[in-house]
Amino acid sequence: MKVPFLNLYAQYLEIKDEIHAAFDDILQRTAFISGKYNERFEKEFREAIGAPYCLATSCGTSALHMALWALGLGPGDEVIVPVNTFIATSEVVSLTGAKPVFVDHDPETYNIDVTKIEAAITPRTKAIIPVHLYGQPANMDAIGEIARRCNLVVIEDACQAHLARFNGTMVGNFGRVAAFSFFPGKNLGAYGDAGAVVTNDESLHETIRRLRVHGGIERYIHDIEGHCYRMSEFQAAVLCVKLPHLRRWTARRQRVADMYRGFLDGVEQVTLPSVLEGAEHVYHLFVIRAPSDRREELRSYLNEQGIGAGLHYPIPLHLQKAYARFGHRLGDFPVAEQSCREILSLPMCPMLQDSQVEYVCEKIRAFFSR
Ligand SMILES: Cc1ncc(COP(=O)(O)O)c(C=O)c1O
CATH class of the missing domain: 3.40.640.10 (Type I PLP-dependent aspartate aminotransferase-like (Major domain))
Structure with missing residues (x-):
């Protein structure tokens, strides 16, 4: 698939x-x-x-x-x-x-x-x-x-x-x-x-x-x-x-997010996204966290299984060359730095089929039980 x-x-x-x-x-x-x-x-x-x-x-x-x-x-x-x-x-x-x-950013949201x-x-x-x-x-x-x-x-x-x-x-x-x-x-x-x-x-x-x-x-x-x-x-x-389709497409994104949560529930190594009280998340991206020493391996494994996964974002802004003039160093924004090593964006769009969401989750489970 x-x-x-x-x-x-x-x-x-x-x-x-x-x-x-x-x-x-x-x-x-x-x-x-x-x-x-x-x-x-x-x-x-x-x-x-x-x-x-x-x-x-x-x-x-x-x-x-x-x-x-x-x-x-x-x-x-x-x-x-x-x-x-x-x-x-x-x-x-x-x-x-x-x-x-x-x-720095909040580690939960x-x-x-x-x-x-x-x-x-x-x-x-x-x-x-x-x-x-x-x-x-x-x-x-x-x-x-x-x-x-x-x-x-x-x-x-x-x-x-x-x-x-x-x-x-x-x-x-x-x-x-x-x-x-x-x-x-x-x-x-x-x-x-x-x-x-x-x-x-x-x-x-x-x-x-x-x-x-x-x-x-x-x-x-x-x-x-x-x-x-x-x-x-x-x-x-x-x-x-x-x-005119945006409401329906947004509801589908939210449904896909619920499915990810359901199918990934209990996978200990995966941290699911938190939603702040009072917030309605529209899931432009569904970003999970995996242990930093296995994130790249997980990403390659998913790619080999035909699953696209992304990083949003791989380098926090203070460590980008474009901002070298501000003299920031590794350690200045430790929460974002840690997240960057762990985050992984799973496929997310309103056109995802239920079976595709299930397949992604099965492969993540399979990866962590190897
Ligand atoms: C958070 C954020 N701000 C600003 C922009 C800039 O939008 P655009 O690419 O349409 O210029 C984007 C789009 O990628 C974004 O994700």
């Missing part, structure tokens, strides 16, 4: 006719930029998240970058980010000229450790970017409380957590502004790069609207300098087709 890490082709087959009809429509009208699909997607995504404003962007990175840019962050400012995330979260801080300041945030705050700290990693909301009660007390702006990185909720509120509604990614493998994925910014702040929304297209709303009139960060109509069309 083959169990790919992600099966986008099977998903495409489910929606093929609608996708082809939308692409054909765009081609017939040769309306490739800022057309009706962008408008429709912004409205429908805003409604899905329950946020007042939404802007479609070229990717999640540009969405985050514009959020920080519009907030006026820049040289001399510090922004707190978790040390275990995709590098885009910290890259956008540097893009504004501000400094990313890393905080892999999200930022809220008990370690305050020690990282200095008089220069202006903002915090909680990441809802792997599809699980960060502890937004604790983060919101620290942000209020220390006067920090909260920018949510919701790139992996479409439709996730914390205490009943959907992610994207906790911070001043939030960014989503629609990279193809995300829970809601386009057929190329795409993203969105959502906010409840009208003036921020207006600034980002300008930043997105060279600083102006009217063509060749530039109120400020901006960038070219808009979404292609083809990507917006894919997202319009996929959005």
Whole structure:
């Protein structure tokens, strides 16, 4: 049996006719930029998240970058980010000229450790970017409380957590502004790069609207300098087709996660992901832990059995060459360093068959009973 890490082709087959009809429509009208699909997607995504404003962007990175840019962050400012995330979260801080300041993660949920945030705050700290990693909301009660007390702006990185909720509120509604990614493998994925910014702040929304297209709303009139960060109509069309299926696909991810939990229950060497009280996890990734001295062997064994497994992420940010300038060393963020040696992402997507989930778990059991 083959169990790919992600099966986008099977998903495409489910929606093929609608996708082809939308692409054909765009081609017939040769309306490739800022057309009706962008408008429709912004409205429908805003409604899905329950946020007042939404802007479609070229990717999640540009969405985050514009959020920080519009907030006026820049040289001399510090922004707190978790040390275990995709590098885009910290890259956008540097893009504004501000400094990313890393905080270790919680060993149970892999999200930022809220008990370690305050020690990282200095008089220069202006903002915090909680990441809802792997599809699980960060502890937004604790983060919101620290942000209020220390006067920090909260920018949510919701790139992996479409439709996730914390205490009943959907992610994207906790911070001043939030960014989503629609990279193809995300829970809601386009057929190329795409993203969105959502906010409840009208003036921020207006600034980002300008930043997105060279600083102006009217063509060749530039109120400020901006960038070219808009979404292609083809990507917006894919997202319009996929959005109505997102709830069902999310429920299937949650069902797959339950099945993994059931079938792996009692495998002593495997640690299953924990869910924070009040959090609704949408399982962008299903990340287990295995003893560090056997993780690589397990990964190769699964690959030999036709099972795709990934590492998210193999090196924590403070040890990446890109951040050598900060002078961090092994031992600075011990929890994330240990997790990196143990984590393994199992296949996860709504198209996984029950029999495939069962097969993955059987092989994990077989590995540990050898
Ligand atoms: C946590 C996180 N932040 C930001 C991004 C950036 O999104 P994009 O790849 O759409 O630019 C991603 C996507 O990979 C992500 O997973």
